[in-house]
Amino acid sequence: MKNLQNSYPSKLYVETTTRCNLRCSMCVKQTKDARIPEVDMSMEVFQKLEPAFPHINTLLLNGIGEPLLARNLVAMIEHARKLMAPDAIISFQTNGMLLTFELAKKLVAAGLDRICISIDMVDENEILHGGEDIGRIKYAFEYLRRASEVIGRKLSIGVEFVLMRNNAASLPYSLQWAAEQGAEFALVTHMLPYSDAMANQELFNPNTERSLTEFERWQDEAKERGFNLEKYFDVLWKVKKTEDEMEFINFVNERMKAALSDGIPMHLAYLIQWTTEEKRVEQTWLASIFEKAQEIAGKYQLDLTLPPITASYERKCDFVEQGVAHITPTGDVHPCYFLWHEYSCFMDGDSKKVTPQSFGNINDSSIIEIWNSEEYQNFRTQVLKYEYPYCTNCSVVPCVDVTGHNDPFEMDCYGTTVPCGHCLWGMGGVRCLL
Secondary structure (H helix, E strand, O other): OOOOOOOOOOEEEEOOEOOOOOOOOOOHHHOOOOEOOOOEOOHHHHHOOOOOHHHOOEEEOOOOOOHHHOOOHHHHHHHHHHHOOOOOEEEEEEOOOOOOHHHHHHHHHHOOOEEEEEOOOEOOOOEEOOOOEOHHHHHHHHHHHHHHHHHOOOOEEEEEEEEOOOOHHHHHHHHHHHHHOOOOEEEEEEOOOOOHHHHOOOOOEEEEHHHHHHHHHHHHHHHHOOOOHHHHHHHHOOOOOOHHHHHHHHHHHHHHHHHHHOOOOOOHHHHHHOOOHHHHHHHHHHHHHHHHHHHHHHHHOOEEEOOOOEEOOOOOOHHHHOOEEEEOOOOEEEOOOOOOOEEEEEEOOEEEEEOOOOOOEOOOOOHHHHHOOHHHHHHHHHHHHOOOOOHHHOOOOOOHHHHOOOOOOOOOOOOOOOOOOOOOOOOOOOOOOO
């Protein structure tokens, strides 16, 4: 078990505002079950974080909303910069639409070190995903470059790209365009679908690579014995089975049992679904896009972070492992992006209701006291054990333990009290700026 507990958080994700100037269809705020009030963080609340500032290595000033709408953004950067270590980083992510040259200069002068602009797609006609003209984003890059030069202070500029079926092909060109505008880094992430309508845009294979390897081995054995694994469920539900069909069922059941005893999660229906010829072609297509993206990154010396195409067997919570605490505009302290707000998403063919997990409010207790509280420490310890189930790779998903339809999550089928077995971040599919 990993033991990464520290007396202070290493990174703070501070939600300066939940307001936004855009209404993107893929955004959590547009879901019917989202309960995210539109509010800005006051300077009084922000200043409550002062005890943590000398100890953190990164301050990220964004969350659900658009940081450039936050009324005190420049003042917050300036205030935190005075209290943070010289080599600590202040950053945020933005759609860039509201940036002006004057604002860019103020941000850089105040102490901003890194900024990440969401692009999500640029095609050869210089049209953004959603049909908007690229001009305003192009100016944002220009303003940031010039501001860095005028102020005489280094600013790292990057981009984020949310990968979907209808924009994936544009990834290499989008990265090239961003690099030509001055981007130094790029973060690519799969999407978290927030509705049934968006689920068909998802390209992330939820089966772990270990599960897929095991299943492909079965397929080879099955072919040798004349079995077609794609017909398994058709045969399984037959009332009367022939001797050959019973042999087929036993063949699969024996291997399922052996895999599970070896700790390999197997969701047979998903494995069949994701190993069809159509899916194999699509996954190969995505791999070729990633290869082109890496070539572009190498050519332009772009620091590129790509997500895995298929779920990782070795799960990893970057939020807990890197000592991140998430703060809402009203001062509530949360452990991760996934458990930050009340909303619903769409996973494994059903709606999932997410209940936020808070360990206190900085208006009532010090951020350091909250971080070191027994409840918060126990939560982080449980996360780092990684002993929760692989829910997406379970044949009964989505079950009532994880969907949250009846009651908020209490524990999973393993008896674990952290809701991390059904998390795309932990499997590597969804990435955040850290």
